[in-house]
Amino acid sequence: MKPLLLSHYTATSCLGRGLDATLDALRRQRGGLAPCDFERAELDTWIGAVEGVEAEPMRADLADYACRNNRLAQLGLTQDGFAAHVERTIARYGADRVGVFVGTSTSGILETEDAYRRRDPQTGALPAGFHYAETHNPYSVASFVRAYFALRGPAMAISSACSSGAKVFGSARRMIEAGLIDAAVVGGVDSLCLTTLYGFNSLELLSRKPCRPFDVARDGISIGEAAAFALVERLPEAREAVDENAVLLLGVGESSDAHHMSSPHPEGLGARAAIEQALAMAGVAPAGIGYINLHGTATPSNDAAESLAVRAFFEGTPCSSTKGATGHTLGAAGALEAVVAALALRHRFVPAGVNTTQPDPALGLDYVLQSRDADLHTVLSNSFGFGGTNCSLIFGRADHALREPRA
Template sequence: MHEANGPLPTLALSALTVTTAAGPGKGALLDALRERRGALAPCDFLDVDLPTWIGRVAGLESVSLPSALADYDCRNNRLAELALQQDGFGEAVAAAVRRCGAHRIGVVLGTSTSGILHTELAFHERDPATGALPSPLHYATTHELSSAPRYLRKRLGLAGPTYAVSTACSSSGKVFASAQRLIAAGVCDAVVVGGVDSLCLTTLYGFASLELTSTGPCRPGDVERDGISIGEAAGFALVEPATAASDRGESSLCLFGVGESVDAHHMSSPHPEGKGAELAMRRALEAAGRAPDMVDYVNLHGTASRVNDAAEDRALEAVFGPGQACSSTKGWTGHTLGAAGITGLVTGALAIEHGFLPGTLNTERRDPAFSADYLLANRDMAARCVMSNSFGFGGNNCSLLFGRAEEAA
């Protein structure tokens, strides 16, 4: 047990999974990254009429939830269910329950819109005469922000603390800080963390109204980038103290440090010099006790927004100096919003485990104003320490620093 006011523990990433538009499970994403095969396509979601591309997970319409959890049925929880079935994740959690007990394992998930689509469709189906909504409308188990973590808690048979984090696109990065605190305070022995966000009308039309969506596949870091491609994803990690995993001889990857900041410069734009992003990266390095030159690769937030990409590059230069190896992987999956943090972490974990850095997809001409080593092609490299950034509306910023367990010391 750790002292509540002491240093936050290094966490073993004991199990990881992610499901994106590239397909279900880590293997599908790895294959797409290696083959440089994007998963974005022209928007075909419901009757949405927008000139943009999206990252849509195939087959969610046919995913079924357990009958006992039927009240939780919505696109968001179907996506969570599909992800739970991949990479032996459920089995890893079951093993943790046998070791620790269900009441000692918490669930903290990030999301930005949860199952809002369920309510959007309900309003679409209102009685034309009375305006009455269809009955039953399971708001609490679908639309409410706690829906997905409560679903996972029941689905996995857990009994520890359970809650959602909703800080826009940094949501599923910040859950790792929550897990560190729960474990440091002695409340949990392990925590299921991650995030899930699915396509809905609010995000598609909302980002389009802000003139932030690209008319083609997004091109992060390109001199002619014109906006984001919205995607959907679900990903989860089982985290526990690194010492517990190493005692079992099972630790391979560890989370060294988490950096958080809120710059509150503007509701939907970052500080133009990336001050909040810079602070989050510095805090992650400080929490991990690492110097900037120990980071081999940065998985950028890299949304392909003109302002956001430029601000992140300035922040990178302030922290690492010019020439830091980095890339954005939004060209494969789209910007998965509340699931961006976990998607970035799993992508970085795949890079470490398989010895390559993914080059940015769709980008043809790197913005000449950028100082970072913005990779445009995959690079063979045995990375030891990786940082992943996720930045959200309102200036909510989070940076995760992780790597091979032998680097934990």
């Protein structure tokens, strides 16, 4: 594929609002998980909540979209000058030439949970002010972003479980390469809700401690929430116009092994297929990857399966899962971790796996326990979801990717 430019990106999670807060937390190995205090969730677990989401006022013309998920999306869009950058891009290409692709898993289901608690006791009717299409519907967050920027190009929500926020890059790439659009707002937004918390609890997948990906004592996930976005566009014809520190999307690998509804293939076959496809598309040999941001949910089976997939291609490549810091942000995870990969490349450092103290030797990976500077050129980011929906992304620095011959 032709490389695409990540001309701007931003992330908001329990680590803080925007890139500076995220970068500082990753460098200092500061996690954002805390004991669960989410309203009505009486669970012995830890969560990664974004402070002040419910206090975020919705723009008046978008009042029908009011829900925790879209408030979080709006909070994310207003960080790091991202919205202003999108507006300039729209002015350059036109509102019908910029697409929107947003990943989510439960969207605004919290709004529906509340609506059902407020049903009419006599008729069972839901409250008159409940707007399902603009809140709970999985497309609502993509519709919200499209309306926020008054865009007229193609828009879609990707809801493929925990790979959603990564697969948006593949959807945007296909639309751009087909000539249907020139740029795309891609991202992932997922917010805390009772359905998710109690659902994962029923699957016995929640840890009672902050999650410890790839640790010998790992015992489950910590659920977080996040809004992460990137603006993806064609490279300028004049390559010298590209900032040498810019981050490029080099490869996308997707697979669907459909092994099991909620368990990964024990040998990581679907994950392996996604990694292999991403490497081939990027024209990068495994030895050219300087860091791997692992999916790393901290469940015994998931981390074991991913380690087999990674070891099929890589030997001694530094890797870590940043979910120990942010929690598993589900449909937003792929986008959040794409931004982490971009920060690692731009600032040339490898982020540590927070909370992990004793990497499981049986998994055989070079798991990073201390954040450190590194001369990174190319990074792989993995996102694997329920039902075997897998996605791997490869990003590279412009100063290297535009100069080096591709494999």
